[in-house]
Amino acid sequence: MKVESSHKTSNYTITCRMNHEAAALERLxxxxxxxxxxxxxxxxxxxxxxxxIALTIQGTRPVAMLQSQLEKLHTVAEVKLAAPVVAAATRxx
Amino acid sequence: xxxxxHILDAFHRHNIQTVFGxxxxxxxxxxxxxxxxxxxxxxxxxxxQGCALAADGxxxxxxxxxxxxxxxxxxxxxxxxxxxxxxxxxxxxxxITGQVPSALIGTDAFQETDVLGMxxxxxxxxxxxxxxxxxxxxxxxxxxxxxxxxxxxxxxDIPKDLLLDDVTATPMTTQAQPNATCPxxxxxxxxxxAARKPLLYSGGGISLAHAEExxxxxxxxxxxxxxxxxxxxxxxxxxxxxxxxxLGMHGSRAANRAVDECDLLLVIGARLDDRATGKLDGFAxxxxxxxxxxxxxxxxxxxxxxxxxxxDLNTILGELTHSLRETPLAINDWRKQCQAWRTTxxxxxxxNEEPLAPITGPAFISxxxxxxxxxxxxxxxxxxxxMWVAQHYQFDHxxxxxxxxxxxxxxxxxxxxxxxxxxxxxxxxxxxxxDGSFMMNAQELATVRRYNLPVKLIIMDNQCLGMVRQQxxxxxxxxxxxxxxxxxxxxxxxxxxxxxxxLKIDRTDQVRRGIETILAYSGPMLLHVAIAxxxxxxxxxxxxxxxxxMIDETRRTAADKKEMTA
Numbered sequence: 001m002k003v004e005s006s007h008k009t010s011n012y013t014i015t016c017r018m019n020h021e022a023a024a025l026e027r028l029x030x031x032x033x034x035x036x037x038x039x040x041x042x043x044x045x046x047x048x049x050x051x052x053i054a055l056t057i058q059g060t061r062p063v064a065m066l067q068s069q070l071e072k073l074h075t076v077a078e079v080k081l082a083a084p085v086v087a088a089a090t091r092x093x
Numbered sequence: 094x095x096x097x098x099h100i101l102d103a104f105h106r107h108n109i110q111t112v113f114g115x116x117x118x119x120x121x122x123x124x125x126x127x128x129x130x131x132x133x134x135x136x137x138x139x140x141x142q143g144c145a146l147a148a149d150g151x152x153x154x155x156x157x158x159x160x161x162x163x164x165x166x167x168x169x170x171x172x173x174x175x176x177x178x179x180x181x182x183x184x185x186x187x188x189i190t191g192q193v194p195s196a197l198i199g200t201d202a203f204q205e206t207d208v209l210g211m212x213x214x215x216x217x218x219x220x221x222x223x224x225x226x227x228x229x230x231x232x233x234x235x236x237x238x239x240x241x242x243x244x245x246x247x248x249x250d251i252p253k254d255l256l257l258d259d260v261t262a263t264p265m266t267t268q269a270q271p272n273a274t275c276p277x278x279x280x281x282x283x284x285x286x287a288a289r290k291p292l293l294y295s296g297g298g299i300s301l302a303h304a305e306e307x308x309x310x311x312x313x314x315x316x317x318x319x320x321x322x323x324x325x326x327x328x329x330x331x332x333x334x335x336x337x338x339x340l341g342m343h344g345s346r347a348a349n350r351a352v353d354e355c356d357l358l359l360v361i362g363a364r365l366d367d368r369a370t371g372k373l374d375g376f377a378x379x380x381x382x383x384x385x386x387x388x389x390x391x392x393x394x395x396x397x398x399x400x401x402x403x404x405d406l407n408t409i410l411g412e413l414t415h416s417l418r419e420t421p422l423a424i425n426d427w428r429k430q431c432q433a434w435r436t437t438x439x440x441x442x443x444x445n446e447e448p449l450a451p452i453t454g455p456a457f458i459s460x461x462x463x464x465x466x467x468x469x470x471x472x473x474x475x476x477x478x479x480m481w482v483a484q485h486y487q488f489d490h491x492x493x494x495x496x497x498x499x500x501x502x503x504x505x506x507x508x509x510x511x512x513x514x515x516x517x518x519x520x521x522x523x524x525x526x527x528d529g530s531f532m533m534n535a536q537e538l539a540t541v542r543r544y545n546l547p548v549k550l551i552i553m554d555n556q557c558l559g560m561v562r563q564q565x566x567x568x569x570x571x572x573x574x575x576x577x578x579x580x581x582x583x584x585x586x587x588x589x590x591x592x593x594x595x596l597k598i599d600r601t602d603q604v605r606r607g608i609e610t611i612l613a614y615s616g617p618m619l620l621h622v623a624i625a626x627x628x629x630x631x632x633x634x635x636x637x638x639x640x641x642x643m644i645d646e647t648r649r650t651a652a653d654k655k656e657m658t659a
Contacts, residue, residue, distance in 0.1 A: 022221045068390040074218040
């Protein structure tokens with residue numbers, strides 16, 4: 001079975017906690033971009049040496065793929081995906 | 094002890110004996126420390142890309158951490174292709190670069206580049222050291238990170254002043270990796286038992302996980318028909334009765350047919366790369382999938398898996414083997430079918446009986462395979478020769494086949510062979526290259542000569558960029574564009590200029606003697622093999638096409654004739 005995405009753009013909200021290190025935000029944004037999403041909104045707070053980041057992103061690809069790529073980042077402690085604003089466009093063929 | 098001395102001390106403690114590097118302004122403190130440290134062998138390559146690719150080859154051939162070192166600015170940017178190469182193929186690598194002094198960062202100082210920023214997409218992780226105090230912990234973490242889980246390159250950028258600052262070295266301990274758990278092992282076994290046409294599909298993850306023995310035990314016990322990716326070549330050993338060879342764009346008909354017909358794909362240590370799967374819509378259309386990998390991000394990325402098992406491959410394969418030993422799979426009809434396909438659709442290189450005939454790529458590689466010793470390591474470059482090696486050389490171990498799989502880096506082969514020779518001093522190491530690839534890192538002949546490495550170089554010279562020419566011929570109406578290399582230098586004279594003996598052959602009756610001559614020579618030697626410009630790699634799947642639509646020479650010729658008569 002092939003994982004497919006429709007061409008319909010969906011919005012998702014992701015919250016992420018990561019170490020407050022050099023280039024932390026760039027690292028996060030680079031992964032979001034290369035995995036096929038655009039950042040529509042971003043809020044960052046610092047707490048206890050960590051960054052708490054809330055992202056609203058848009059894209060046509062399965063957001064679970066992005067989540068797993070973000071979770072792979074060494075300095076990312078946690079990634080949470082909120083329910084999509086528009087019904088998820090992903091389907092398993 | 095300053096930061097530079099601490100780095101060398103850490104190398105020693107981690108049994109890192111060989112590093113590949115090139116000095117320059119901001120990394121000079123580390124090179125100054127090297128003067129007094131005889132525990133680490135520093136290999137001076139002639140270009141930073143050569144350093145990174147040599148470290149890559151060292152890691153691939155040995156299974157150990159490859160280390161490369163360069164200065165800031167152009168030193169760091171020259172490393173990038175080699176580090177990207179390691180990243181795409183999950184090679185454990187530690188990259189250390191000097192950076193301009195802390196106070197000068199962001200001032201556009203001489204040889205300053207934003208290394209951390211420009212390398213984010215090609216590393217497993219990266220660090221900019223901001224104080225000498227954090228260097229010891231980061232160094233330990235980086236070495237651990239590069240080698241564990243799914244391996245990859247980790248880059249540490251260190252401002253020059255911090256290499257000179259005092260470092261208080263405290264013993265570090267790395268956190269033990271949690272034991273792999275296999276919550277869905279029973280589901281996987283149930284799927285295996287239910288399948289009538291299961292197919293084992295393995296990739297480079299087997300050797301990355303040091304799971305070669307576990308894999309062979311499982312493959313033998315299950316007796317499942319098997320296909321391999323480019324990086325999985327050698328997983329099954331050359332005597333496996335069930336191995337159908339490489340699948341994909343230049344895969345065997347047998348392998349692609351089996352994938353098309355199977356009802357279960359057991360994917361182990363592979364990421365379902367597009368060169369292997371072809372058009373996903375037509376890939377294994379009747380199969381359910383079990384996917385086993387160290388990296389959970391590979392699951393469901395390109396193909397949905399009914400069962401996904403993340404963890405240590407040795408553990409998982411051991412469990413699966415144990416289960417199948419108790420009750421073997423009942424798939425005899427499927428095995429016989431695949432054997433029949435292997436007989437008619439495997440890779441076969443026709444030996445030319447005419448002694449004065451031109452040398453053909455497949456026949457040459459087949460002869461090389463028959464002539465070389467058992468422990469030979471072949472480091473390929475990228476192009477037609479790479480595919481002929483993949484198709485026609487019989488590898489008994491995946492670490493004997495060094496190839497740039499993910500990035501497809503022309504120029505990989507020579508520095509990778511250098512690294513492999515340092516990792517395996519007594520093994521025969523051969524760089525099989527093309528005339529295009531060879532010229533990408535030909536400066537490393539000087540490294541071969543400097544260290545008197547007995548690396549053998551074989552240039553398969555068709556006086557063009559053969560793979561590009563082939564695709565232009567087949568898929569761009571034969572409109573050749575910028576592929577002509579008929580003004581290549583005299584490769585024999587070029588090698589001799591580096592004090593490396595060389596000879597040229599261009600006829601079938603010279604092949605065996607040529608190979609035996611370079612193998613018999615105790616030092617480095619180059620064999621220049623002239624082959625026909627028009628030779629293609631067969632079969633081929635059109636990029637983006639389905640693996641079911643393989644084109645072979647016969648079909649191409651028939652199509653040409655039809656077109657000509659239309």
